[in-house]
Amino acid sequence: MRSPRILYLCSCWPHDKCHGGQLRALQVARALQQLGEVTLVVVGAHDVDPEVKMKSAAEFNLGREIEIVSSPALGLIDRARSVFDREFTNIHGYVAKPADEAWLLETLKNFDLVWFFKLRTANSFINSRWRRSVVDIDDLPSGMERSRLRETLRLPTRLRTTLRLFELLGHERHLWRRFDVLAVCSEIDRAEVDGRSPLHVIPNGFARPTVMPVRKPATPPRIGFMGLYSYLPNLEGMRWFIEKCWNQVEAQVPGVRLRLVGSGTDGPLKPVAPGIDCLGWVENPAEEVASWSLMIVPIQFGGGTRVKIADAFSRKCPLVSTRFGALGYDVEDGREIRLADDPAEFAAACVALIRDQEAANRMAERAYDAFLEKWTWAAIAPRAWDAAEDCLRLNFGRSS
Numbered sequence: 001m002r003s004p005r006i007l008y009l010c011s012c013w014p015h016d017k018c019h020g021g022q023l024r025a026l027q028v029a030r031a032l033q034q035l036g037e038v039t040l041v042v043v044g045a046h047d048v049d050p051e052v053k054m055k056s057a058a059e060f061n062l063g064r065e066i067e068i069v070s071s072p073a074l075g076l077i078d079r080a081r082s083v084f085d086r087e088f089t090n091i092h093g094y095v096a097k098p099a100d101e102a103w104l105l106e107t108l109k110n111f112d113l114v115w116f117f118k119l120r121t122a123n124s125f126i127n128s129r130w131r132r133s134v135v136d137i138d139d140l141p142s143g144m145e146r147s148r149l150r151e152t153l154r155l156p157t158r159l160r161t162t163l164r165l166f167e168l169l170g171h172e173r174h175l176w177r178r179f180d181v182l183a184v185c186s187e188i189d190r191a192e193v194d195g196r197s198p199l200h201v202i203p204n205g206f207a208r209p210t211v212m213p214v215r216k217p218a219t220p221p222r223i224g225f226m227g228l229y230s231y232l233p234n235l236e237g238m239r240w241f242i243e244k245c246w247n248q249v250e251a252q253v254p255g256v257r258l259r260l261v262g263s264g265t266d267g268p269l270k271p272v273a274p275g276i277d278c279l280g281w282v283e284n285p286a287e288e289v290a291s292w293s294l295m296i297v298p299i300q301f302g303g304g305t306r307v308k309i310a311d312a313f314s315r316k317c318p319l320v321s322t323r324f325g326a327l328g329y330d331v332e333d334g335r336e337i338r339l340a341d342d343p344a345e346f347a348a349a350c351v352a353l354i355r356d357q358e359a360a361n362r363m364a365e366r367a368y369d370a371f372l373e374k375w376t377w378a379a380i381a382p383r384a385w386d387a388a389e390d391c392l393r394l395n396f397g398r399s400s
Contacts, residue, residue: 004036004112004392007063009104011121012045015055017263017281019228020307024138024185024204025117029060031381032115035388037061039111041104043121044068044094064103068094068124083167086174087128091141091167096124108132113391119175132395134181134387136202139304140189142168144233147301147324181391183384185304186328198394200387203328205375206310213286213316213368215361217293220255221354224292224317226285226308229264233302237325241298241346242271248347250275253354259292261285289315294353294360297321298346305329309337313371318360320349330374336367 014026032038040060046067056062072093073082081088096104105127108114116122116135145165153161175182176197183200184190190201225241227234238260250256258276260266266280282288289295295312297319305328312319313336320338333339338349353360373379 004388005110006032006036006038006388007041007108007111007114008032008038008060008117009041009043009114009121010045010117011043012117013042013048013052013056014040014060016045016048016052019231019263020204020304021118021138023206023307024136027205027207027377027380028115028117028136028202028384031377031384032388033060034381035385036112039063041066043096043124063107064100066096066100066104066124068096071095083163083170086171086177089123089126089128091171092120092123094120094124095126101125101127112395113388115388116179122179129178131180132391133179134183134391135175135179136183136387137175137189137193138183138185139302140168140172140184140192141303142172142192143189143303144301147303151301180394181387183387188328189304198387198390200383200390202383202387203375203380204305204307204310205377205380206307206314206371208372208376208378209314213314214290215316215364216290217357218257218291220257221253221293222257222259222291223249223350223354224259224261224289224295225265225298226289226295226311227262227265229260229262229267229269233299234262235269237298237300237322238271240300240343241296242273242276244343245298245347245350246273246275248344249350252347252351256354259288261288286315289317292317293357294318294320294350296346296350297325299325310371310375313364313367313375316361316364316368318353318364319367320346320353322346331367331370334363336363336370338363 008029010025012022012025014029016022038060041063043066073079073090082091114133119137122135142165145161148161173194176194181198183202185204187201229235260278261282263281266278270278295317297308299322306325309326309329322341323339331337340346340349
């Protein structure tokens with residue numbers, strides 16, 4: 001039998017600058033390419049470096065670039081439809097042009113399977129029900145709103161967040177009618193989704209190092225953070241750490257430096273304070289991370305799971321995270337990671353790892369062993385294959 005033909009609709013270019021979603025998009029596409037013939041359609045990723053397009057086109061068949069345009073549901077009728085009509089898809093405020101949607105619906109007849117990377121990608125189209133489809137939801141849209149409700153918000157903000165959560169939950173409970181197979185990134189998210197369609201957990205992960213990571217902590221010590229700084233949970237998490245934890249660390253570890261790596265960390269939102277180095281985008285951060293005494297994940301809210309957790313584990317970098325930051329990973333405080341939510345406890349965990357590098361190294365080794373077992377892309381790929389094969393089996397013999 002011939003290999004299945006898979007149309008892969010993605011909200012980013014797989015070879016764009018690395019962030020968590022982009023890494024997942026690339027590695028899932030590579031896993032599917034081991035199963036069949038993958039054609040890539042990029043939806044809504046405009047103004048990228050031509051070299052990024054060339055790299056993506058060199059690895060995958062490039063079908064089409066689809067632009068999306070702003071189309072917020074502002075009127076009373078559209079707002080009501082967004083809340084109560086589960087077939088209404090414009091819940092994110094961006095839609096594809098009608099000609100592109102018509103092209104997609106016609107093109108699908110030539111494929112055995114359509115795989116949507118992120119629910120937002122599928123919701124760029126008016127069409128609601130997709131035959132022969134898998135949607136990799138990745139992070140549940142409701143997860144962001146649910147986590148924000150745990151914060152201390154003013155009453156108007158809480159009311160808007162609660163209404164948005166109600167709206168998103170209603171749409172998420174309807175997903176089994178829209179797609180043949182659903183995929184999420186954690187067991188926690190699995191529990192939130194109606195499982196009347198086959199439901200698969202495809203965890204986030206990171207590439208297995210080609211050489212064994214070797215740590216070379218700098219003197220004076222360095223604490224590091226990696227992440228896209230325009231992403232609100234990253235920005236707010238670092239503000240929390242700098243405002244509530246950083247002074248406590250500085251007081252106990254003279255000369256300590258805080259190093260920020262990632263797109264936007266050197267931009268207009270960067271923190272400006274003594275002892276903080278904002279490095280911006282670093283193509284290969286291995287040497288930089290090797291110089292850190294530890295990495296922090298001070299995330300307070302968001303959706304899905306944080307790829308930076310698996311990234312740190314893969315580099316044998318000791319890690320301190322909030323419990324929410326590590327949500328979705330099977331880890332234990334003091335075993336693979338230090339977990340703390342109180343600012344004083346978070347700062348104390350950072351100081352303890354800096355002062356006791358032997359204990360930090362042992363913890364990082366345990367995390368690395370767990371990473372090799374559960375969170376490399378090679379370990380995760382079979383889960384993507386299972387989701388695709390479920391869809392192919394369900395649709396075997398069906399007409400278009």
